[in-house]
Amino acid sequence: MTYPIEAAPLWRPNPATVGDTRMAQFMQATGHGRYAELWQWSVDKPEEFWPQVWRFCGAVGERGETVLEDGGKMPGARWFPQARLNYAENLLRHADDGEALVFWGEDKVKRRMTRRELRGEVARFQRFLIEAGVGEGDRVAGYLPNLPETLAAMLATTALGAIWSSASPDFGVQGVLDRFGQIEPKVLVCVDGYWYNGKAVDCLAKNAEVAAQMPSLVKTVVVPYLDEAPEIGGIANAVAWPALPAADAATMPVFKRVAFDHPLFIMYSSGTTGVPKCIVHCHGGVLLQHLKEHVLHSDVRPRDRLFYFTTCGWMMWNWLVSGLAAGATLLLYDGSPFAAGGKVLFDYAEAERMTHFGTSAKFIDAAAKQGLTPARTHDLGALRAMFSTGSPLSPEGFDWVYREVKADILLASISGGTDIISCFVLGNPVLPVYRGEIQCRGLGMAVDVFNEDGSPVRGEKGELVCTRPFPVMPVGFWNDADGSKYRAAYFERFDNIWCHGDFSELTAHDGMIIYGRSDATLNPGGVRIGTAEIYRQVEQLPEVLESLVIGQDWPPGRNDDVRVVLFVKLAEGAVLDAALVERIKQQIRANTTPRHVPAKVVQVLDIPRTKSGKIVELAVRNVVHERPVKNVEALANPEALDGFRQRPELAD
Numbered sequence: 001m002t003y004p005i006e007a008a009p010l011w012r013p014n015p016a017t018v019g020d021t022r023m024a025q026f027m028q029a030t031g032h033g034r035y036a037e038l039w040q041w042s043v044d045k046p047e048e049f050w051p052q053v054w055r056f057c058g059a060v061g062e063r064g065e066t067v068l069e070d071g072g073k074m075p076g077a078r079w080f081p082q083a084r085l086n087y088a089e090n091l092l093r094h095a096d097d098g099e100a101l102v103f104w105g106e107d108k109v110k111r112r113m114t115r116r117e118l119r120g121e122v123a124r125f126q127r128f129l130i131e132a133g134v135g136e137g138d139r140v141a142g143y144l145p146n147l148p149e150t151l152a153a154m155l156a157t158t159a160l161g162a163i164w165s166s167a168s169p170d171f172g173v174q175g176v177l178d179r180f181g182q183i184e185p186k187v188l189v190c191v192d193g194y195w196y197n198g199k200a201v202d203c204l205a206k207n208a209e210v211a212a213q214m215p216s217l218v219k220t221v222v223v224p225y226l227d228e229a230p231e232i233g234g235i236a237n238a239v240a241w242p243a244l245p246a247a248d249a250a251t252m253p254v255f256k257r258v259a260f261d262h263p264l265f266i267m268y269s270s271g272t273t274g275v276p277k278c279i280v281h282c283h284g285g286v287l288l289q290h291l292k293e294h295v296l297h298s299d300v301r302p303r304d305r306l307f308y309f310t311t312c313g314w315m316m317w318n319w320l321v322s323g324l325a326a327g328a329t330l331l332l333y334d335g336s337p338f339a340a341g342g343k344v345l346f347d348y349a350e351a352e353r354m355t356h357f358g359t360s361a362k363f364i365d366a367a368a369k370q371g372l373t374p375a376r377t378h379d380l381g382a383l384r385a386m387f388s389t390g391s392p393l394s395p396e397g398f399d400w401v402y403r404e405v406k407a408d409i410l411l412a413s414i415s416g417g418t419d420i421i422s423c424f425v426l427g428n429p430v431l432p433v434y435r436g437e438i439q440c441r442g443l444g445m446a447v448d449v450f451n452e453d454g455s456p457v458r459g460e461k462g463e464l465v466c467t468r469p470f471p472v473m474p475v476g477f478w479n480d481a482d483g484s485k486y487r488a489a490y491f492e493r494f495d496n497i498w499c500h501g502d503f504s505e506l507t508a509h510d511g512m513i514i515y516g517r518s519d520a521t522l523n524p525g526g527v528r529i530g531t532a533e534i535y536r537q538v539e540q541l542p543e544v545l546e547s548l549v550i551g552q553d554w555p556p557g558r559n560d561d562v563r564v565v566l567f568v569k570l571a572e573g574a575v576l577d578a579a580l581v582e583r584i585k586q587q588i589r590a591n592t593t594p595r596h597v598p599a600k601v602v603q604v605l606d607i608p609r610t611k612s613g614k615i616v617e618l619a620v621r622n623v624v625h626e627r628p629v630k631n632v633e634a635l636a637n638p639e640a641l642d643g644f645r646q647r648p649e650l651a652d
């Protein structure tokens with residue numbers, strides 16, 4: 001669906017205050033009066049743009065003279081080849097002793113930490129790492145919730161030039177081994193357990209099994225969370241975090257400045273179609289990109305209070321913690337987002353005067369379904385921006401935020417991915433917000449939409465691409481010496497062009513609509529349909545909590561065509577009778593096209609999703625076609641797949 005250019009925006013920047021935004025100040029500093037002009041300059045003149053970001057955002061390090069080598073190669077371009085810097089140094093550079101972080105663990109634990117205290121914890125853990133023999137290029141793995149210790153461990157690791165990689169503690173043993181086993185860490189940092197939805201989940205047995213099956217480990221550190229003194233005797237070479245050597249509160253961590261492209265983080269693809277790919281990101285690329293996104297696109301200022309609901313298995317954790325470099329206080333949360341009757345995150349926003357609230361589109365959908373009205377129940381006076389990602393935010397989700405959260409707020413739907421640990425398209429405090437649209441293409445990101453022939457299109461659906469190199473492109477994949485897996489992942493569809501795999505459209509406002517993943521796109525009768533177009537319609541019905549749609553090969557065993565099959569998870573008490581099926585089909589038919597209407601509507605008890613909350617259409621499609629799902633450990637609820645196996649409704 002295309003939105004007309006004359007459509008009124010849901011929000012416009014306040015003319016009296018928009019000049020105070022960092023984006024407006026950057027535009028003035030670079031001599032650009034309109035964002036479109038600024039964006040065009042940023043992609044046409046990267047050698048001028050990225051040094052301006054470095055200066056304006058106050059990055060610390062030696063930049064060197066050269067900005068870009070082999071700028072026509074993708075992959076192959078090299079940024080700031082003479083630079084020396086350190087990501088952790090930039091996050092800890094603010095000298096004041098204001099609050100570094102606040103932590104809420106559901107309703108069980110609340111903690112605060114000043115910048116001075118955080119630096120002390122980083123120095124303390126770093127001393128332990130040095131004694132354990134960890135140095136430049138070694139890997140440290142975190143199997144942890146979103147705790148203050150997780151942040152300290154990451155900063156201590158990366159300050160040394162070692163490489164950090166993390167996964168959330170709800171991963172099973174095999175899921176962790178599939179990830180960390182590939183990168184062979186020297187140190188594992190884990191937790192004794194965690195709370196979720198009021199229940200304690202013990203992790204000690206899993207930790208012991210993981211440690212036993214990773215021969216690369218020298219030490220395992222256990223962070224107490226459920227108990228002050230957990231029993232860790234069953235874990236090989238284990239030490240409890242409180243027993244780590246003390247460091248003087250005034251001790252500063254050691255910061256080893258490394259090359260711009262020195263590995264910083266190892267991230268993982270979702271892994272639902274095989275063993276996860278290990279994606280390597282670098283110090284300079286992550287730092288500059290996150291500074292640009294926080295300071296300019298999100299208007300994060302010193303002492304702002306930045307929150308994102310995320311686990312440590314999702315790239316949004318890495319994005320969140322980089323907010324320290326912008327001078328923000330981090331608001332960390334671990335647990336269910338629907339604790340305290342679904343209101344815990346808004347309780348947090350009110351209590352801590354949250355300025356930036358980050359969450360997923362699915363959370364917004366679920367909050368709307370629950371009838372939450374935080375604008376009436378909470379004081380959100382400090383809140384200036386709300387972020388949404390993980391899946392496309394429906395136009396109705398935009399409506400709910402402006403109606404029930406806050407009318408005067410920047411709602412930034414953002415989209416990028418683990419692949420770039422950041423965004424291709426995102427928010428902008430100097431531009432209006434249009435219903436159902438992501439505001440703009442990111443500065444320095446030559447984003448376009450290509451049709452099947454590789455030609456750029458406007459107002460048409462196609463492939464989201466990036467036509468020029470950018471600093472936060474991965475260094476490569478771990479254990480991919482010749483780069484063949486890396487090239488196959490992004491560069492085989494269009495030569496020298498990054499093809500991201502999102503089915504998208506550039507709008508008349510120069511915004512973006514994401515219709516879903518390209519590999520999940522439906523093709524009934526050869527017409528490409530984005531799955532988000534169907535979800536938007538179905539999930540407006542009060543009886544439907546969630547849905548998942550696939551294309552089923554039809555007739556079976558042939559590749560002639562597909563038919564659209566819709567699976568629905570219903571609200572308590574709802575029944576999928578003929579009347580509801582007809583209402584679902586009519587809702588879709590009336591608001592899309594006849595080709596969007598499912599041939600079959602099937603009820604399931606649950607919708608399978610990854611650890612970061614994304615529904616897994618490809619895994620369900622494999623189950624329906626009786627093909628193996630290669631890595632169910634990547635799923636938060638793998639048992640949900642059983643509800644899709646050999647359904648008699650799909651045999652006729």
